[in-house]
Structures are given as C-alpha cells and as structure tokens.
Amino acid sequence: METMTARDGGDRRSRAEVRRFSSARDADRADLEFWMRTPAADRILEVWRLSQEQWELSATSPDEPRLSRSVTCVRRR
Numbered sequence: 001m002e003t004m005t006a007r008d009g010g011d012r013r014s015r016a017e018v019r020r021f022s023s024a025r026d027a028d029r030a031d032l033e034f035w036m037r038t039p040a041a042d043r044i045l046e047v048w049r050l051s052q053e054q055w056e057l058s059a060t061s062p063d064e065p066r067l068s069r070s071v072t073c074v075r076r077r
Contacts, residue, residue: 021027035043 019027019030021030038046
C-alpha cells in the first residue's frame with residue numbers, strides 16, 4: 001500500500017489522501033477501518049449529504065412542468 005497526502009494552504013479540510021492497494025480485499029479492509037474510526041455523527045452527516053446529492057441528480061429540471069396542463073375550450077351546441 002502506498003500513501004500520499006496533499007495539503008492546500010495548511011487547511012485541514014483541504015487535506016487529501018491517496019492510497020494504492022495491491023488487492024480489492026486490502027482496499028475493502030482499509031475502507032471499513034476508515035469508517036469505523038469516523039464518529040457515528042459524522043457518518044450520519046455524510047449519508048445525509050450523499051442522499052441529498054442523489055436526489056438532486058435524479059430530480060427533473062425545476063423548469064420542466066410536472067403536470068401536463070392543456071387549455072381547452074368546451075362549447076355547447
């Protein structure tokens with residue numbers, strides 16, 4: 001496994017870690033370890049953020065009408 005860390009301007013939030021694994025099993029193990037180290041509240045917030053992103057990606061355009069509306073005129077003869 002190789003690990004590289006990049007920092008942008010010293011901000012902790014801009015830190016990125018890139019890892020390379022020799023097998024999918026090693027990658028899965030590291031992924032599980034990462035999420036188990038993350039506090040439950042942070043995991044819940046991440047799930048919420050991903051859920052919102054998924055809804056935005058699957059939603060139709062706000063300019064697109066959701067109901068088909070047609071204007072007709074009915075005249076009695």
